[in-house]
Amino acid sequence: MTTLTRPAGSKANGGPENAASRRIAGYLREAILSGEIAPGERIRQEDVAERFGASRLPVREALRMIEAEGLIDSQTHKGAWVPRLSGHEVDVIYQMRERLEPLALAESLPHLTEDDLRRLEAIQERIEAGDGIGEFLALDREFHLLTYSGCPIDQLSSMVVRLWNSTQHYRRAFMHLTGPGRRWVINAEHRLLLDAIARRDAVDAERHLGGHIRRTRIELSAHPEVFEGTAR
Amino acid sequence: MTTLTRPAGSKANGGPENAASRRIAGYLREAILSGEIAPGERIRQEDVAERFGASRLPVREALRMIEAEGLIDSQTHKGAWVPRLSGHEVDVIYQMRERLEPLALAESLPHLTEDDLRRLEAIQERIEAGDGIGEFLALDREFHLLTYSGCPIDQLSSMVVRLWNSTQHYRRAFMHLTGPGRRWVINAEHRLLLDAIARRDAVDAERHLGGHIRRTRIELSAHPEVFEGTAR
DNA sequence: TCCGCTGTCATTGGATCCAATGCAGCATAG
DNA sequence: CTATGCTGCATTGGATCCAATGACAGCGGA
Structure with missing residues (x-):
């Protein structure tokens, strides 16, 4: 699918x-x-x-x-x-995510199974257990992509994956530079998102997700050193 | 670029x-x-x-x-x-356009030249002159893509083109079924858009563009016969 | 008469060879 | 000593050949 x-x-x-x-x-x-x-x-x-x-x-x-x-x-x-991206490019890609992923989530929501919800819960618990940075990056990705896994529109699904892929390197660089701090914010947002999904509340889920991505983007834009010397 | x-x-x-x-x-x-x-x-x-x-x-x-x-x-x-798309798929693709294209326009706006504006004006005049359906489809596409031509973010530009490409066949089918009617709405919207672009008013331009795509989507969803027998 | 099997053929996937291009290093002239 | 042009090599692009797979027609049995 x-x-x-x-x-x-x-x-x-x-x-x-x-x-x-x-x-x-x-x-x-x-x-x-x-x-x-x-x-x-x-x-x-x-x-x-x-x-x-x-x-x-x-x-x-x-x-x-x-x-x-x-x-x-x-x-x-x-x-x-492999292309180098500028800070502005990554910023705009995050804006694209902010606009597209809530839509993907809304399309996915009706098709998520109870089993998907259990797996999401399990992933979130492992995120909260808090392992290394590499582990966190993988789990966070797995968490979000799983929430979109019910989306039946191929164009939308593939674009969302593409946007994640394009910025993955810079997410890792960011984490390594700033350390794991503010993870409690991420966890709180994930919990709110998970709750909205469990209630099948598309409006609420979209709002939390949009805010989640937006805050990540702003935090990232505050650390231009992630992109130093990478102007295309 | x-x-x-x-x-x-x-x-x-x-x-x-x-x-x-x-x-x-x-x-x-x-x-x-x-x-x-x-x-x-x-x-x-x-x-x-x-x-x-x-x-x-x-x-x-x-x-x-x-x-x-x-x-x-x-x-x-x-x-x-070549894949067949369902009505729902095309509808969601239009929702993606509604969210992405205003962003592309905002990124493009500062980089559009005076010459681009003149070319846009010329295209719009040819649209209003009103030739055949095929001509209209091509000109409308040229018009909008030209408004995005200043966008320096490759990921965004290419996704916008991709969304246009995916739905092009159904745009044509729609036009052939419903005839050229309501073209004056399109022209009015183009004029408002053009005016906002000329004033470099990103907020206004985004709003008009979003509405333009939204109305097109709704109009299209009212004609499910465009997709008859094309379920994937 | 209908279902399943089998063999043939059309079509795609993969490997190897050859051609074309770009780049780096060197030689030479100023 | 520097700049410029030439030559050789590393690397990519393209063509042809062979292998593997899937679809379909024809045949036989229930």
Whole structure:
């Protein structure tokens, strides 16, 4: 139904095994999201192919896919690299999230199962238990994307994932710079959001979610050092 | 700076000639947008390759690109086809437009030149002169995308184009079913929008644009016959 | 007559080879 | 010593060949 519970951005694929290009695209996404490949870094087709024991052909297809997702830039005969984003770009992407994600949540809400709610509760408890920064980033992402997992509109789901992916690196940089402080605010917002979702109150859920993203954006914009030397 | 004035969705490419895959992707976009390839129809790699006098390889890359844009669906070993959208899907896409395009306009506004304004005026005059339906569709698209052409955020620009592309076929179907009626409403809205843009009044421009898209969406939702037999 | 099986064919996926381009390093002239 | 042009190499783009899969028609049995 949606891409949200899958390798992050890949189409639902009925086939027993995904085509190599899809697996490679998934790997590249993960590598960029995790910071293994950092902004500014170049991606050589041969390296990726070698890593997968495949030829360069499916790698090229994978690169075209994630290029269309905005995860890499590429130019003819000059190769592909992970783009650096400016502070303003990330700020606008957060504004896009602020406008799109409440809509995704509203579309998702009627389709969320009781089991989804239990899983959300479990994730939130693990967030509150409070492990390391890497763990928090992953759990927070999992939490929000799960709330959108019922959204039946592919265009909307995939754009939301795309926006998360584009800013993931800067979320991590932010966390590492500022430390885990203010997490209680996030937890309080998650709790309010969770409550609204459990009541299937779309209006309330949208309002809390919008505020949540908005506050994150403002907090981020107060730390321009996250983007130092990354002007495109 | 942005993709809006280019073949609709392709990255800015410094190279003297675009790679074949980009040209083919551009052609496929155009073919789908113009209705030459209709929703439900399948796309065979060999056909496209033959048409370009190229091999299937760049065609496959092009298909991956426009797949990531949501213009086609594809499954391993089963091929690619233009998806049919339900009325609800198109409705939600219009809601996404309603939320994203005012943001794109606000980001674009400070960067629009006096020459852009003159071109907008000229386009609007041609719209009011009122040619055929096909002409109107193209001009209306050109008008709006030109108002966003100053937007320096690639993610935002490309998503806006993508949303236009996804619904283009249904806009045409709608026009053909209902005729050109109510065009004076559109013209009035365009004039108000143009005025706000000329005054560089972002708040006013956003409000008029949002209302414009909203009214179009509601009008469209009143004609479910546009989507008859197109349930996915 | 209808259902299931099987084999053939159309179509897509992948690998290898070759061509084209861009970049870096070096040599040379001023 | 510096700047400029040339040459070689690393890397990407493209074509052709082969393998794998899925759809469909034809056949046989219940």
